[in-house]
Amino acid sequence: MALLDGTGSFLHPHRQQSRTILTRKTRTITRILVARLNPTEDRRDSQRRQLIINSSSSRHGRIGKKLLAIPPAFSALGGLEGPESVLQAVGVLTVIILVHEAGHFLAARLQNIHVSQFSIGFGPKLATFQRKEVEYSVRAIPLGGYVGFPDDNPDSEFSPEDPDLLKNRPILDRVLVMSAGVFANIVFAYTLLFTQTLTVGLLQQKILPGVVVPEVYASSAAARAGVRPADVILALDGQEVRSDERSVMQIVDVIKQRPGKKIQMLLQRRGEAVTVDIFPDRSKDGYGRIGVQLSPNIQTFRVKARDLADATVQASREFWKLGSKVVEGLAQVVVNFAQTADKVSGPVAIVAVGAEVARSDVAGLFQFAALLNLNLAVVNILPLPALDGGYLALIALEALRGGKKLPDKIEQGIMSSGILLILALGIVLMVRDTLNLGFVQGL
Template identity: 30%
Template sequence: MLTVIIALLVIGVLIFVHELGHFIAAKLMGVKVEVFSLGFGPKILGFKKGETEYRVSAFPLGGYVKLYGEHPETLPSVVEKDKAFAFKKTWQKAFIVVSGPLANFILPVLLFWFLFWVSGSYLLSTKIGEVLPDSPAEKAGLAPGDEIIEVNGKRVKSFDELVLYLKSKETVNEVLLKIKRGSQVLEVKLVPETKEGYNVFGKKTHVPFIGVKSTQEIVHQKHGFIEAFKLAIEKVIDITTLTFIALFKLFTGDLPFSTLGGPITIGKMAGDTAKLGFYPLLSFTALLSVNLGIINLLPLPMLDGGHLVIFSIEAIRRKPLSLKTQELIFKIGFFIIIALSIAVFYNDILKLLSGWKLP
């Protein structure tokens, strides 16, 4: 039960923020918002204020903002053209559409900002605890107690960053490490070995190996208000970059489709994270928000990214697509979304049948 409640709360917040982005942008562009709904399907409860009906609907895994004059079939009945979405300029329509995903990027920046400012960072020290015998590190003269400061000119703040850097590369011809040894700062060059291991996405592959282990020392760093904001932006950029790389690897087949999860997976992860505490749950919510923003920007019909593609085509053609073409595009998009939804639900069910239990 805890899993369901936590999952609905997390998903509800993300949906609300996404739709609020569309809502605010629509208001700024002078478009009438007819309905603001959390959830799909039949209305459970709601109220009307001004020209907008605010409602909670039966199926919580989604939401929508219904704009006046948005759908092709409603255009013949449009009376107030100045308030209709379809009659706005292309850049105004694009702004309204992109504001939903944009809100899903703003939220994690704010959440990570809060987390870095209030609780700081807990990092695995970059000090070397052990140098493996006959390894590239030993041959290069590295020793226990050396603190790694930079790798190939990139500052590393934690041992995890060093590991992540190596796992993200299939081959590294040479690594230049800047290390601190006592009061000295030295530069050490080494050539990693290539060994069988797992990359950053969990796929078995060959990864560079230098042969050092961490001291397992945890360092707590506090951050000021401004520094925390900068770190939050960097964190969101890193997550976004990794997500796009993962999507590319899914497309090329380097990452199996079975790694994708749906609402059940999200629910389990939310429940597990909630048990760790409030701050980890906020971090998970931020991560999920970035993913939601990216997914909505994919150039698929019915998603925000699909709308942006259509607006781009209209801008190039300098005239809107025909109603028949738009209807066909959205029917194709609906089919794709349903197919993807079935696929991720199938992955969830397989995980449950394999003995994966919900908390």
């Protein structure tokens, strides 16, 4: 989910077991950001890694009170090593929040609607200044933000009947303000991808034959058989490993079913063919395990746009791909919540993934930021209390009632309960994700 109004959610259906490594530097950002958006792939990927490693406020008082709570999570959190990469990830989040809130703010100001506050972050104020009727502030926790309106502030200098208060504006004016944050994130996401195609180029990948062995655990069945890190598994018992996204699971399935039985493994090592006989150990659950990490044999490369027309085509294609994955992931959460609820993550998870992306390839932050923007936009347009979509739903209900609003107490109750639930969810997620961090588990 991401952090949007009322704390939007950030959609990233990919929570792996806490013991697994978030991602290796040899993996492409596309795989980190896109493959993980497919819930089906997420469950398969999570199972794959585990099996292989073991071989087995008031109506219009505030808009966008954002707290970072993300519906599907980023995979297992490896850690937050590297202050520079963490700052880069936090910086990306802050900019995305700023863009979203700026959308609400500008939509209001351009219509001469009164705005009283523009805040980035939560908690104690680090810096603040007043310009005309608006207080601008930066707060200590850069994981959210909000735009404040003086509509129901008893200390406001404006009359309750002032036509320039948000609550007194026509329905269309309010719809523009409430939806502007989502629109800003969508435009920003496309702009990021367009810029990337013209500058560093989009990351692309090609799946090659075989499966790479990034790591071999000491004293494991694989180590005893002579398997080495960086080997590429080409075949098992004479059967070639497929060259697609299912290649890892193909090997996992064979190993699981063969505890204690010989498997002849054809490897490619520094351009030479090597054959080893491996006898998988039996795990506690009875499945075979060989003690390695596996990864698809992927060749990554960058594709830079030739001109503006080509940049438009490439950016549009990537935008559609990321957007489709986000929507698909959200649909899986809604349809199959029981099995996908554990994929919901909070700001700690986002920062952890962003830091890993930055460490792997700083240029990958373009796609990371685009993905966050799209997640934020999609989740926040949902008709849930405290999100942009929740406000829009109330406005739609008002329109259906012929312009008659719900009583203030009812609207306030709906929104207040939504904010409390999101705040509670955010706290739970932050605690859980922090406990899942690699360095925390190692304490």
